[in-house]
Amino acid sequence: xxxxxxxxxxxxxxxxxxxxxxxxxxxxxxxxxxxxxxxxxxxxxxxxxxxxxxxxxxxxxxxxxxxxxxxxxxxxxxxxxxxxxxxxxxxxxxxxxxxxxxxxxxxxxxxxxxxxxxxxxxxxxxxxxxxxxxxxxxxxxxxxxxxxxxxxxxxxxxxxxxxxxxxxxxxxxxxxxxxxxxxxxxxxxxxxxxxxxxxxxxxxxxxxxxxxxxxxxxxxxxxxxxxxxxxxxxxxxxxxxxxxxxxxxxxxxxxxxxxxxxxxxxxxxxxxxxxxxxxxxxxxxxxxxxxxxxxxxxxxxxxxxxxxxxxxxxxxxxxxxxxxxx
Numbered sequence: 090x091x092x093x094x095x096x097x098x099x100x101x102x103x104x105x106x107x108x109x110x111x112x113x114x115x116x117x118x119x120x121x122x123x124x125x126x127x128x129x130x131x132x133x134x135x136x137x138x139x140x141x142x143x144x145x146x147x148x149x150x151x152x153x154x155x156x157x158x159x160x161x162x163x164x165x166x167x168x169x170x171x172x173x174x175x176x177x178x179x180x181x182x183x184x185x186x187x188x189x190x191x192x193x194x195x196x197x198x199x200x201x202x203x204x205x206x207x208x209x210x211x212x213x214x215x216x217x218x219x220x221x222x223x224x225x226x227x228x229x230x231x232x233x234x235x236x237x238x239x240x241x242x243x244x245x246x247x248x249x250x251x252x253x254x255x256x257x258x259x260x261x262x263x264x265x266x267x268x269x270x271x272x273x274x275x276x277x278x279x280x281x282x283x284x285x286x287x288x289x290x291x292x293x294x295x296x297x298x299x300x301x302x303x304x305x306x307x308x309x310x311x312x313x314x315x316x317x318x319x320x321x322x323x324x325x326x327x328x329x330x331x332x333x334x335x336x337x338x339x340x341x342x343x344x345x346x347x348x349x350x351x352x353x354x355x356x357x358x359x360x361x362x363x364x365x366x367x368x369x370x371x372x373x374x375x376x377x378x379x380x381x382x383x384x385x386x387x388x389x390x391x392x393x394x395x396x397x398x399x400x401x402x403x404x405x406x407x408x409x410x411x412x413x414x415x
Contacts (some may be wrong), residue, residue, distance in 0.1 A: 148177045167404075167411055168388035184409040190220035191412070192402050199225075218244045220400065221262075227252075233264045246367075247399070248279040250300060257288055259296065268301055270294055276315040278322075278368040283335060285322055287315040293324060295337060305337035316350040317365045323348060323355055330355065349373065351382040367397035370415060372404075379404065388414050 119126040119140045127143040130138075148155045148171055150164055159172050165182055169175070183189050195207030197220045204212040204226070218229040232241050235258065242254040252260050257271035271288035278285050284296040290310040295305035314325030319341060322333040330348050332341040332355075347358040349371030356371075358364050363374040372381045372395050379392040381402055394405040404411040 144172075146171050147174045150182070163390055165406070166410055167406075168390060181413075182409060182411055186410045188216055188396065188405065189403050189410045189412055190217070191398070192220055192224055193222045194224055219247060219280060225262075231260075231264060233258070233260055233267050235267055235269065245274055246277060246397075249298075251284070253277050253284070253286070257286070259284065259298075268296075270296055270303060275313070276366060278315055278317045278366075280317050280335070280368070282321045285315060285317065287312055287324070289324070293322075293333075293337075295335070307337060314348065314364070314366060316348070316368060316371065318350050318354055323350055330357070337407055342358075349382055352384050356382065365395055365397070367402075370397065370402065372402070381413050383413055383415055387411075 094268060110339060115130050115132065115135060116137050117128045117130050117140060118137060119128070119289065129397055137271045142347065144159045145156050146159065148157060148162070148169075155164070157171055161168055161170050165184070167182070168184075183196070183198060186198045186200055190197040190199070190272060192207075195262065197207065198205040199216050202215065204214045204217065204220070206212070214226065215250065218226045227244065227247070230241055230243055231252070231254070234257070240256065242256040242258060244252055245255050246253045250262050253274065254260065255274055257274055258267050258269050260267040271286050271292060271294055274291045275289055277287065282298045284298055286294050286296065286335050288294070290308070291310055292306060293312065294303050294310050294313070296302070297304050305317045309324055309326045309331065312326040316323050324331045324333055324337065325346070325348060328344070328346050330343045331339055331344045332343065334340055335379055342357055343355065343357070345357040346360055347362065347364050349356050349358060349364055350369050351371060352369070358373055365372045365374065370381070370383045372379050373377070374395070377391050379389050379395060381389070381395070381404060383386040383402065388407060389404050389411060391407040392404060393407065396405070403415040404413065
């Protein structure tokens with residue numbers, strides 16, 4: 090019958106789960122900073138209960154102060170781990186700016202097709218590629234004479250007083266001469282008086298900037314990335330990363346299909362992430378979140394764009410620009 094079934098079930102359960110005496114006393118262990126306090130408590134449910142003190146810290150940014158618990162917190166797009174009282178200064182964040190340029194005169198800010206100088210002047214301008222230390226505005230496209238013809242080319246980067254153009258040309262800032270080095274450029278980097286260029290045809294070329302000549306040229310099939318730690322080159326090609334000396338000799342092959350180089354050397358990035366490389370710093374982007382690797386790792390949310398300069402990195406978020414110094 091059903092009653093007999095319940096009786097048999099009760100016997101089985103009693104044998105599996107015998108009565109346990111609940112202790113009348115227990116211990117409460119309190120953790121507070123570097124101290125541990127142990128208390129005896131009555132009618133305890135557990136023999137030992139751990140109690141961790143919640144630590145709170147003040148984070149000041151602009152004219153606002155936030156009181157938060159220890160852990161990761163998002164402040165205006167930057168993700169910060171808070172484990173002490175902190176102050177995030179004006180020099181790091183520029184609200185509502187679309188781009189920021191550091192010069193010897195201070196910061197130039199770009200917003201709504203206008204460029205704002207540190208001395209209060211306002212210029213109507215398309216967004217520049219860069220504002221140089223002396224205040225010279227470098228636009229994203231330049232016109233130069235090549236083999237008797239005028240060529241318009243996009244600026245990919247600047248190293249010292251040299252421009253790297255998307256068309257595979259190197260030229261000084263004043264465009265007084267030009268040197269065609271390669272086909273369309275995929276990535277480039279530089280160290281000392283050497284510039285390293287990887288083009289769309291998977292050719293790696295090493296340029297002596299003093300002599301203005303190509304000192305090394307080699308085809309590495311299926312190449313896709315280039316960076317340097319100022320001791321070696323790292324070239325992504327196929328499913329490996331080739332470590333190369335500055336004279337062009339292959340030193341080592343490392344398994345990997347994505348990478349960056351920073352203060353700790355080569356960093357192999359897992360697949361599925363977009364990686365932006367710039368010599369010995371890089372950024373990893375996943376959706377709208379980015380991690381910037383310099384001397385430390387900086388995390389940001391709601392990222393729209395990242396720009397690398399010789400003085401630092403500008404991370405453009407929905408509500409302004411963060412500056413990360415190199």
